Amino acid sequence: MNFSDLGKMKEMMTQAKQMQEQMEQKLAATVVEATSGGGVVAVTMNGKKEVLKLKIRPHRNGSSPSDLELSEDLIIAAINEAGRRADDVMKSSVAGPDGRPQPARSPGLS
Numbered sequence: 001m002n003f004s005d006l007g008k009m010k011e012m013m014t015q016a017k018q019m020q021e022q023m024e025q026k027l028a029a030t031v032v033e034a035t036s037g038g039g040v041v042a043v044t045m046n047g048k049k050e051v052l053k054l055k056i057r058p059h060r061n062g063s064s065p066s067d068l069e070l071s072e073d074l075i076i077a078a079i080n081e082a083g084r085r086a087d088d089v090m091k092s093s094v095a096g097p098d099g100r101p102q103p104a105r106s107p108g109l110s
Helices: 003-029 065-094
Strands: 031-036 041-046 051-056
């Protein structure tokens, strides 16, 4: 390995770091929302799967212990669905025309 190869390797590492930073920014900027229970629970999440907002609409018949358990289940379902949607958005943003992820390309390399 000569100095030219080391220079190319350093350049590749710099480009990889830049690509990673861009992906982190894209993840943070991507926002998805999911609901469960017919809209009783709504979760807004970013592409990093951080919950940004949780909205619980009141039940029509007041509250009981079983309502609390139902609300807990609906919250879990909405969070999980928002996570799936975040994954879907990120997969589609890096997918090629055939639906498969495109390999990262480095300028000047073949």
